[in-house]
Amino acid sequence: QVQLVESGGGVVQPGRSLRLSCAASGFIFSSYAMNWVRQTPGKGLEWVAIISYDGSNKYYTDSVRGRFTISRDNFRNTLYLQMDSLRVEDSATYYCARRGEGWDYWGQGTLVTVSS
């Protein structure tokens, strides 16, 4: 069965970096575009970034462009989100989500807290 497992979250100070991972299994990872989405109690769900199936195309929401980098390793079946220059407002639960027919599978999420 399709599984997406995020990891890498934690507590980090403003201005520092963190790399999130999303390990995929149960499907042909290299055939699907993948998303990162974050959720905070106050702001709800917010799309962060998407990467095409082969990594050739990437799009970001404005608030993270230039600070976050989405990437993938189709040999390791893993999606990444490199987060640099973190801000307090980046604190959220981060989900990876597969783009199949709709965003059909989601991981359980990993919590990122940016605080001094």
Add this chain to the structure above:
Amino acid sequence: DVVMTQTPLSLPVTLGQSASISCRSPQSLVHSDGNTYLSWLHQRPGQPPRLLIYKISNRFSGVPDRFTGSGAETDFTLKISRVEAEDVGVYYCMQAALFPHTFGQGTKLEI
């Protein structure tokens, strides 16, 4: 950004009754490929969102036929027939036709 507006934000329902959620976009969600990328998601407390409906009206695998999506262009509706206890949680519409992809504020369904 495309601001997706859901109504109502709170939806108290009685078991066995029907419920309806509206989602509106300020601009057409018809993609250049001809598809309308409007989906509905359901999130229970402490759980990730899960897909219910994609491309307006297509039920995802395993989703009961009590859930029906409809609409076009800018106006969309999710109808839940014969509400069951397991339907509680927050329902989100989301658009993936335009960048940045955006979500509605969420509608909390309570029994």
